[in-house]
Amino acid sequence: MTVAPEDVDLSTVDLSDRDWWARPPQERHAALDRLRAERPFAFFAEPDLPGIPAGPGYHAVTRYADLETISSQPGLFCSGRGAVSMQDVPAELHEFYGSLISMDDPRHAKIRRIVSKTFTPRMLERTLDSVRAVVDDVLARARVTAEAHGGVLDVVPDLAAPIPLRVICDMMGVPEEDRSRVLACSNIVLSGGDPDLIEDDDPLTAFLTAGMEMAALMERLAAERLADPREDLTTALVTTEVDGERLTSQEIASFFILLLVAGNETTRNAISQGLLALSEWPEERARWAADPSLDRTAVEEVVRWVSPVTWMRRTATRDGEVGGHRFTAGEKFLLFYNAANRDPAVFADPQRFDVGRDPNPHVGFGSRGPHFCLGAHLARRELQVTFRALFDQLPDLEVTGPPDRLRSSFVNGLKHLPARLTGVR
Amino acid sequence: MRVAVERERCVGSGQCELLAPDVFEVDDDGAVRLLQDDPADDGAVRDAVQQCPTGALALLDGD
Ligand code: HEM
Ligand code: SF4
Numbered sequence: 001m002t003v004a005p006e007d008v009d010l011s012t013v014d015l016s017d018r019d020w021w022a023r024p025p026q027e028r029h030a031a032l033d034r035l036r037a038e039r040p041f042a043f044f045a046e047p048d049l050p051g052i053p054a055g056p057g058y059h060a061v062t063r064y065a066d067l068e069t070i071s072s073q074p075g076l077f078c079s080g081r082g083a084v085s086m087q088d089v090p091a092e093l094h095e096f097y098g099s100l101i102s103m104d105d106p107r108h109a110k111i112r113r114i115v116s117k118t119f120t121p122r123m124l125e126r127t128l129d130s131v132r133a134v135v136d137d138v139l140a141r142a143r144v145t146a147e148a149h150g151g152v153l154d155v156v157p158d159l160a161a162p163i164p165l166r167v168i169c170d171m172m173g174v175p176e177e178d179r180s181r182v183l184a185c186s187n188i189v190l191s192g193g194d195p196d197l198i199e200d201d202d203p204l205t206a207f208l209t210a211g212m213e214m215a216a217l218m219e220r221l222a223a224e225r226l227a228d229p230r231e232d233l234t235t236a237l238v239t240t241e242v243d244g245e246r247l248t249s250q251e252i253a254s255f256f257i258l259l260l261v262a263g264n265e266t267t268r269n270a271i272s273q274g275l276l277a278l279s280e281w282p283e284e285r286a287r288w289a290a291d292p293s294l295d296r297t298a299v300e301e302v303v304r305w306v307s308p309v310t311w312m313r314r315t316a317t318r319d320g321e322v323g324g325h326r327f328t329a330g331e332k333f334l335l336f337y338n339a340a341n342r343d344p345a346v347f348a349d350p351q352r353f354d355v356g357r358d359p360n361p362h363v364g365f366g367s368r369g370p371h372f373c374l375g376a377h378l379a380r381r382e383l384q385v386t387f388r389a390l391f392d393q394l395p396d397l398e399v400t401g402p403p404d405r406l407r408s409s410f411v412n413g414l415k416h417l418p419a420r421l422t423g424v425r
Numbered sequence: 426m427r428v429a430v431e432r433e434r435c436v437g438s439g440q441c442e443l444l445a446p447d448v449f450e451v452d453d454d455g456a457v458r459l460l461q462d463d464p465a466d467d468g469a470v471r472d473a474v475q476q477c478p479t480g481a482l483a484l485l486d487g488d
Contacts, residue, residue, distance in 0.1 A: 072480070109436050113455025116437025120451045370436045372478040377439055 003030040010034055015060050015334070015409060016047040016086065021310075022407045029351065032339040036062035041325040041333075046086045055087050058313070058332035059325070062339035064346045064363070066323040070314055070333055071367035077314035077333065079371060080104040084410065086313065086334070099254035101262075101312075105370055111247070111255070112374065114240045118171070118233055121377050127171070128381065134166045135385050139393045143421065151424035155399070155417035160271035161264075163386055167378070168263035172256065173225070173232035178217055185210040186261045214260065215253035222252055233259070259375075265411055266308040267379050271386055272403070272414045274302035279399035281353045288355040289391040298355035299383040304362035305353050307338035310412050312366065337363050338412065396423040426466040427485035428474060432456045434481035441473035441482060449473060457481065 003026045013031045014020055021028070035042050041059040048054055061067050070077045082088055083102045100111055117123055138159060146153040153159070165183050174182060188210035218234075225235045237252050247255070278285040288298045311334045319328045327333075341362045342350040365373035373379070390397060399419050406413035428448070435456040441449040442457070448464045449457050464470050474482040 072478075106433070109433070112436045116439070116455040117451050117453060120437070120439035121443045122439075122446065122450065366478075368478045368480075370434075370479050372436070372438050372440070374438075377443065 003027045005030045005033040005037070008034050010039075015042075015044050015336075018047075018407045018409055021409045021412075022405045029338075029342060032062055032336065032342070035060060036339055036343060040066060040323060049087055053087075056330075056332070058086055058334050059327075060336055060339075061333050062336050062343075063323065064340040064343040066325075067335045067337070067340045067363060068367045069322055071335060071363075071369040071371075074104065074369050074371075076317055076320060078104050078317050079108075079312075079314060081315040083312050083314070083371070086332070099251070099258040100374075101258060101371060107242075108370060110242045111251075112370075114236055114242070114247075115233060115255075115259075116374065118236065119374050119378055124377055124381055127167075128385075130170060131167055131382055131385050132389075134170070135163055135382075135389045136393070138162045138166070139389055143394065146421045147424050151420040151422065152400075153419055153421070155272050155275055155419050156268070156414055157416075159390075160268045160275075160414075160417075163271065164264050164267035164379075164382060167382055168260060171233050172259065173221065173230060173234050174217070181213065182217070182260060183264070185214045186257075186264050189214075189257065189261050211257060214257050215250075218253045218256040219249055221256075222249060262373075263375055263378070265413065266375075267382050269308040269411065269413045270302055270306050270379070270383055272417050273306040273308075273412070274383070274387065275390070275397070275419075276399060276403060276414070276417060277302065277305050277353050284353055284355045288387070289395070292388060294355050295384045295388060296380075297358050297360065299380055299387065300360045300362060301353065301355050301357045302383060302387075303364035303379075304341045304347075304357070304360060306412060307341050307362075307364050308412055309364070309366075310338050310408075310410055311336050312371070335367070337366070340367070394421060396421050398422050426464055426470060427462075428459060428464065428470065429483045429485050430457055430459060431481045431483075432458075434479045435477075436479055438478055441477055444473040444476065445469040 003024075008027070008031045010031065013035070040063045041061065043057055043059055045057045046054045061070060079102050100108060103111065142153055142158045145158055161183065165179060169179050169182065188206055221234050222238045225232070226238050229235045229239060234256070237247060237255060240246070278288070288294050314333045314335065316327050316329055316331045316333070321327070341347070341364060344350050346361065365376040365379070397419055399417060401418035403414045404416040406415055437451045437455040437457065439451050442451055445464075448459065448461055448470055450460050452458045471484070474484055
């Protein structure tokens, strides 16, 4: 089904409504195309959250050039008033869940440098073998699961979720027995309040409980590493000093949560929706499967196409003007990466999935600025290894049904994607 | 070609290291350092300088 931009009734589009985000991607993109062309700084009211007063609303930035202008001026458009929520959240909650991502320089840069080296291309070269081992093992288990169920499997829990979870837990040194809880908690933290993922009736309570559970795990792990340092990220976090002081256990816990959540939910959705895109574009699948030299560009295209993180927020620190829009201090901007990634001013034929697209200056990992994704090199590597292994080891994998989408404006996610191995009978 | 590095701005994103690994390295302090004082003028170094997400790199006058 295709939806043309002119078919969209913009008066029914509310980017704050999480149900709108569960609508088919073609429809969402058609609406974003209209916004980009006609109302590039469209204003939306903030949704109500229990216990948090609704704020003044925000502008939806949908043009690539405006997004870059804002992202590259962190002094004028700050993150410190919240980068991952539309509302100004209470300070404690914000520090707890935001960590690095909702901090401004100079502290942001100092904290980020504690871990930045671990995520550089050079250092990751050393972890390539362990990423391969994780991927091979997950694929082998998925085959066993499928064989036990007449070939049927669910891409999200059987393939896409375990790969990034195991990779980031290995890097952090999280013990095997804690990993399923870590996955459950990170689901809740990023669920955007999707009731399917939250057993509790009250999303805010569930959110806090999940955060506390992860923090408790981290406190235990941190104490172990202080006593007995190892070569993992957790050890770096507990032993490094910033401005002559060690991070507090609170700071370590929120960093840990950020790494787990940011490392899991994003890569997982790039895998599941990359597979979905390949099933919708069979010639592109055949072309990529046959040619490993396309791994690099194809993975960039998957990230552009899926845009797993839909937006980040910035808040104006002074009055000013951007892209013809005058703003005052305190005004909020949501940077819609998914809209910028289909901006026809930058991408030729943006609604086409092209595994050879080059150049591909997408902003799936963020645009210019100090918050550019810490895990970008890791994610690229995970995705390259995963798709190549899928072509080689599960060549008969076929998506069989429509996906079940997450109801979240923030993460473009799938809860389920039915599939089968056609070779199993 | 001379490259200036402003380490305070660098967040160690490793983008420059990816593009020109012989010239840039994120060191143990998590910020970039130059592996060569006067690297050869090639497209990769220029790309790295131009694409640094924090503007921590610059080409010095004359280059
Ligand atoms: C396909 C996968 C991924 C996508 C699409 C993605 C996307 C993003 C985006 C859009 C940002 C915000 C950039 C900005 O505000 O300018 C970000 C930041 C971040 N990402 Fe990723 N990410 C992915 C994988 C990962 C992985 C595997 C990790 C692993 C640890 C990670 C860790 C982080 C962290 C810590 C930040 C905050 C950095 C800061 O504030 O300085 N991400 N990511
Ligand atoms: S690209 Fe810029 S921010 Fe990233 S490591 Fe190089 S100098 Fe630092």
